[in-house]
Amino acid sequence: RKEVEQDPGPFNVPEGATVAFNCTYSNSASQSFFWYRQDCRKEPKLLMSVYSSGNEDGRFTAQLNRASQYISLLIRDSKLSDSATYLCAVNINNDYKLSFGAGTTVTVRA
Amino acid sequence: DVKVTQSSRYLVKRTGEKVFLECVQDMDHENMFWYRQDPGLGLRLIYFSYDVKMKEKGDIPEGYSVSREKKERFSLILESASTNQTSMYLCASSLWTGEVTGELFFGEGSRLTVL
Numbered sequence A: 001r002k003e004v005e006q007d008p009g010p011f012n013v014p015e016g017a018t019v020a021f022n023c024t025y026s027n028s029a030s031q032s033f034f035w036y037r038q039d040c041r042k043e044p045k046l047l048m049s050v051y052s053s054g055n056e057d058g059r060f061t062a063q064l065n066r067a068s069q070y071i072s073l074l075i076r077d078s079k080l081s082d083s084a085t086y087l088c089a090v091n092i093n094n095d096y097k098l099s100f101g102a103g104t105t106v107t108v109r110a
Numbered sequence B: 001d002v003k004v005t006q007s008s009r010y011l012v013k014r015t016g017e018k019v020f021l022e023c024v025q026d027m028d029h030e031n032m033f034w035y036r037q038d039p040g041l042g043l044r045l046i047y048f049s050y051d052v053k054m055k056e057k058g059d060i061p062e063g064y065s066v067s068r069e070k071k072e073r074f075s076l077i078l079e080s081a082s083t084n085q086t087s088m089y090l091c092a093s094s095l096w097t098g099e100v101t102g103e104l105f106f107g108e109g110s111r112l113t114v115l
Helices: none
Strands: A004-006 A011-014 A019-025 A032-038 A045-050 A055-057 A060-065 A070-075 A084-091 A104-109 B004-006 B010-013 B019-025 B031-038 B042-051 B054-057 B065-070 B073-078 B087-094 B110-114
Touching: A004 A084, A011 A019, A019 A084, A019 A104, A032 A060, A032 A070, A045 A055, A045 A060, A070 A084, B004 B087, B010 B019, B019 B031, B019 B087, B019 B110, B031 B073, B042 B065, B042 B073, B054 B065, B073 B087
Parallel strands: A011 A104, B010 B110
Antiparallel strands: A004 A019, A019 A070, A032 A045, A032 A084, A055 A060, A060 A070, A084 A104, B004 B019, B019 B073, B031 B042, B031 B087, B042 B054, B065 B073, B087 B110
């Protein structure tokens, strides 16, 4: 089983729509979770950390479900500029390194 | 702003050549990482370093070595390049926060093609 798994998509949504997707992780003891955004031919950049109680940053909401071992990202009122690949990252063993999922591609159309 | 600089954006090498990928960060981060990114496979960790001269194997270290002689510089070496090492290579750095790794800052990537 992969340490971190994501639905690759693509999710193709109209402007203004809500889109949500999940990421599952293998170790129930993992403590740190992140969502990164990667634009085409660019490096990944941190979008947001995921906290136990869930957190929002503008139109973006991240949730953690420890019982089912997944995190989620929800994007409300999608903009064309939200088109990107969203990478889930988990500190699987609570050590120095992050494990990444393969990414979920989101395309927002006009 | 944190800056992670990778020496070459695009390289084309021949099978069997030795390849050096250089990475420099300017934020005094303890941790540095080399990942490779391939379609459908995501980012896979090759090696990481948590201090000068210290290194740990990641998930796919075979065919690679690394060097960290100075805190700001982390080099990835392919001793004898092979076609299956054609990939995007991403260097990253992070601050050691005491418990778990903090945010990773990535370089722009080095796209290596091995012919």
